[in-house]
Amino acid sequence: MIIRVAGASGTIFTNGEPRDLHQFRKLSRYIMQEDLLQPYITVQEAMMIAADLKLGNGITKEKKLVIAEEIIQLLRLQKARNTATERLSGGERKRISIALELLNNPPVIFLDEPTTGLDDVASSTCVSLLKRVARGGRTVVCSLHTPSARLFAEFDHVYVVAGGRCAYQGTAPGVVPFLKELQLPCPKTYNPADFIIEVSSGEYGSHVDKMVSAVENGKNQRWRTYGIEENPSGEQFEEMEIEQLNAGGVEKHNYKHGCSACQQFIVLLKRMLLQTVRNK
Structure with missing residues (x-):
């Protein structure tokens, strides 16, 4: 895999440790x-x-x-x-x-x-x-x-990028008060997602530097818990299905290849024959 680097470089961390590319894949x-x-x-x-x-x-x-x-x-x-x-x-x-x-x-x-x-x-x-x-x-x-306001509110965490820098990192409910603190009030009938994207794009003037500074380029943790309730109403998820999936016989973190090249050939050959028969 060839990766083209254009004006940016650095180190990627996962859980505070430098990423092992082979393992991360x-x-x-x-x-x-x-x-x-x-x-x-x-x-x-x-x-x-x-x-x-x-x-x-x-x-x-x-x-x-x-x-x-x-x-x-x-x-x-x-x-x-x-x-x-x-x-x-x-x-x-x-x-x-x-x-x-x-x-x-x-x-x-x-x-x-x-x-x-x-x-x-x-x-x-x-x-x-x-x-x-x-x-x-x-x-x-x-x-x-440009997600809809309803869709935007579904996400637990929002990360807005402008010019390769973090312009906001926090919860969806925190977007409006964050911008308000920067003297950028979002109109009441406006989609917060659209508004922060437009502000980050410079449609309301040059405010990106101010936004990046306010969140310390993503290091500020203040907005990451804004508006989060311990037991939000209407979010009852069935954990049983997830637990069963986790215990369904798959290794928790499987780093090995699923099957050998010979096994892959056999599986793909069967699939091709099945598709050929049905495509007649």
Whole structure:
């Protein structure tokens, strides 16, 4: 992998320690904006093929079925389990993309604009399900552009970048009071997400330096707990499904490859033959 550095350099830390790139690649999963799914196979088949590739022969088929079923239920894909991937709706395609990456239980998940191309209902459902995943002890990081006010309020933590610097780091409810302290009051009928993005883009003058200074380029912890309640109402998540997923037979942090090159060839050959037969 070639990484082009343009005017920026530094060290990436995870949990206060310098990142081990080889290890971090296995600890994290990246879900792209575009859902690249194999056609002519069902959701259930896609899950089992991915389980064979990611989990290998060290886990029995019965355990793989249990893990796949728990993830399908967690992401509300029960009704689509026998639907071919090319016939899924936009929201279902996004959910199966997430489901495939949850199979080997990654502690960190990155998503590039997971709500792009989805309507308001599908976007809200997607973010709600991501919150369920996060409540299971995983770190879920999403990049978003101009989310709706309702969607913006769903996120636990917001990080705004302007010119490569941190212009805000804290909770979604903290955005408005943060800007107000900087003499940048957000209009009452305005979306706070839109407003802070516009301010960071310079549409209201040069305020980026002031914002960066106020949060000490992300080091200030003041806004990270603003508006957080110990037991927020309306956020009752079913922990049982998450606990079952964690105990479903997958190693907590699996650094090994799922299966050998020979096993990969066999699994992919079976998938290709299945797709060829169905594409006639």
